[in-house]
Amino acid sequence: MIVKSFEINRTNFDKNPIILLYGKNDGFQNQVIKEKFANNFRGSINKYEEAEFINNYETVISEILTKSLFGDAKLIIISRVSDKITKLIEEIKTERLEDIKIILKAGILEKKSKLRSLFEKDKTLITIPFYDDDAKALTSLVIEFINKNNIKLSRESINLIINRACGNRENLKVELEKIFNFSLSNKNISFENIQKLSNLAENYSVSELADNYLSKNKKSLSKILNENNYSNEDCILILRTLLSKSKRLMEIIERYKENRNLDQVISNTRPPIFWKDKEMVKTQVNNWKLKDLKNKIYEINEVEILIKNNSKNPIHLLSNFIINY
Numbered sequence: 001m002i003v004k005s006f007e008i009n010r011t012n013f014d015k016n017p018i019i020l021l022y023g024k025n026d027g028f029q030n031q032v033i034k035e036k037f038a039n040n041f042r043g044s045i046n047k048y049e050e051a052e053f054i055n056n057y058e059t060v061i062s063e064i065l066t067k068s069l070f071g072d073a074k075l076i077i078i079s080r081v082s083d084k085i086t087k088l089i090e091e092i093k094t095e096r097l098e099d100i101k102i103i104l105k106a107g108i109l110e111k112k113s114k115l116r117s118l119f120e121k122d123k124t125l126i127t128i129p130f131y132d133d134d135a136k137a138l139t140s141l142v143i144e145f146i147n148k149n150n151i152k153l154s155r156e157s158i159n160l161i162i163n164r165a166c167g168n169r170e171n172l173k174v175e176l177e178k179i180f181n182f183s184l185s186n187k188n189i190s191f192e193n194i195q196k197l198s199n200l201a202e203n204y205s206v207s208e209l210a211d212n213y214l215s216k217n218k219k220s221l222s223k224i225l226n227e228n229n230y231s232n233e234d235c236i237l238i239l240r241t242l243l244s245k246s247k248r249l250m251e252i253i254e255r256y257k258e259n260r261n262l263d264q265v266i267s268n269t270r271p272p273i274f275w276k277d278k279e280m281v282k283t284q285v286n287n288w289k290l291k292d293l294k295n296k297i298y299e300i301n302e303v304e305i306l307i308k309n310n311s312k313n314p315i316h317l318l319s320n321f322i323i324n325y
Helices: 005-010 025-037 050-055 057-066 083-092 114-121 135-148 155-165 168-185 192-199 206-214 217-224 232-258 262-267 276-287 290-309 312-324
Strands: 018-023 043-049 073-077 101-104 126-129
Touching: 005 025, 005 057, 005 126, 005 290, 018 025, 025 073, 025 101, 025 126, 025 168, 025 206, 025 217, 043 050, 043 168, 050 057, 057 083, 057 126, 057 206, 057 276, 083 262, 114 126, 114 276, 135 155, 135 168, 155 168, 168 192, 168 232, 168 276, 206 232, 206 276, 232 262, 232 290, 232 312, 262 276
Parallel strands: 018 101, 018 126, 043 073, 073 101
Antiparallel strands: none
């Protein structure tokens, strides 16, 4: 059964023990998991990667289905799932899942995906697709944030924040956290303050760094890295922007394999690619094999985890990753 993202707040998930979240908007997925399932959850929360879950299935499923002496509820979150897990989910859904909620997180799942098809057709299962946030959705989040915290921002400042988010609410969250910390001593924040809070040199943006990485332009990458003094938050923002653009590029390459007209594929991409960026995207398509790009997306996630767990020298970790494709 399909639940649209705008229906989430009015949907009761109590009677559906297994839920699939999929799509490009990883930030929105994380927000829903936190707000709808994890917050105030009374019980144990266990997290697995798909490979870890599959390789240890017998042990893990035994632990999941075995009630403790205290009857604790269990929330199971399995990340980066694919069609490989479909048969196991078909087995699990036949079990009596009392006080158990299983959340599956996936990236893009094609219409022919067996996992997606299973959840769409079975009324006992729920699937929620998550698409990129558009400017309107991100603007609503900013307005909600500034009203809640009694912060005054100009329309110009809001537009800059939206631009820096690059269509990802995780990026937006990083920027809003900076603004909140600054607002503790000053509720009136100027456009110049917003520019400085982003901690980026005037001539370069996070988006430009990500574009040069995917274009494999080592000379420009070195220049951008040398001329910027990135903070921990900026490192995370860079990685998430790179992740977002890599997923978009992967989608373009996949569609290009089916429709050999690259100009048409790029023109039909949503959100639209500006005309000045089209040649750069063509270069990126020619620079990457689909398999290599999928591996790189996995590596980006791993580097983010490393940076979060090793805050002493995040820029060193980030620079090594970026310079060494």
